[in-house]
Amino acid sequence: MFQERTWRKSTYSSANGSGNCVEVSLAQDALVRDTKNASGDVLAFSTPAWRALINWL
Structure with missing residues (x-):
């Protein structure tokens, strides 16, 4: 079933739209997409992989 x-837009995205904008959706996994191309491809991360990425940054 699709849910x-x-x-949520990244806090590093600029308000005027000229920055490199990404959005993240956190559920059982983490999906990341380009704000300017919401219907485009997404990067999918498992919960452990997302935590590892965030902790690395």
Whole structure:
């Protein structure tokens, strides 16, 4: 069953849209997409992989 996801824009994205904007949706996994191409491809991370990435940054 498809479930609607909530997307949150990165705090590093600029308000005027000129920056490199990404959004993340956190559920059982983490999906990352380009704000300017919301219907495009997404990067999918497992929960452990997402935590490892965030802790590395």
